[in-house]
């Protein structure tokens with residue numbers, strides 16, 4: 389079911405069991421813009437089906453928030469102008485050279501170019517995958533781009549992020565709404581989930597520049613300003629507490645500052661920052 393945020397903004401909630409991220413729709417007087425292309429042909433088709441039930445203007449643009457497969461494998465279905473930043477464009481080129489037959493898929497999984505979960509989704513949700521090929525993007529921008537959908541301006545900008553180096557957000561100023569993609573999340577390196585300490589404060593600075601009340605996240609759907617503030621507060625206080633590769637001393641630091649034990653989220657963040665310290669050590 390399509391969720392309606394306002395007269396011009398809709399979204400399809402993320403579905404974690406199927407690795408489906410949140411998909412967004414912004415409607416102007418003349419055109420619509422879609423945020424993220426879906427994780428498969430089927431995902432995109434289901435979104436299009438939902439859109440056909442409302443009176444939306446034609447979809448002219450699809451913005452891909454970053455080059456993770458679950459955000460773009462369905463994008464061909466929209467027959468629209470695909471917009472990505474320069475780095476996303478480069479990273480997606482790898483996928484343009486992929487073949488999607490059984491043999492190739494298994495090869496990519498074995499050489500760690502693709503997760504086995506991704507392979508399963510492709511097998512189940514991309515019909516005719518033997519002839520499937522990811523289209524080229526149409527516009528690749530650097531920095532930022534402004535589009536007017538007809539009395540509805542969208543700002544498309546790259547931001548610094550703890551998730552990837554190619555994060556794009558879509559901000560709709562007169563709706564005080566921002567689509568963040570996965571940018572506020574951590575990332576996995578060498579099978580270790582971690583939060584890049586070096587990127588956390590720059591990212592928060594970049595995101596807090598936008599005057600927004602509604603925040604849409606790739607795998608959480610929607611947060612209001614208070615929820616985002618809690619999220620930032622938990623992240624920054626955990627970040628402060630982690631000064632070494634020891635989780636124990638991070639917990640001690642945390643308890644000293646807050647005079648309480650960390651909650652479940654905070655434990656998760658502390659571990660992720662500790663993992664980052666470990667990875668930093670390995671790279672020295």
Ligand SMILES: [Zn+2]
Nearest residue numbers: 454456551570
């Ligand atoms: Zn991602």
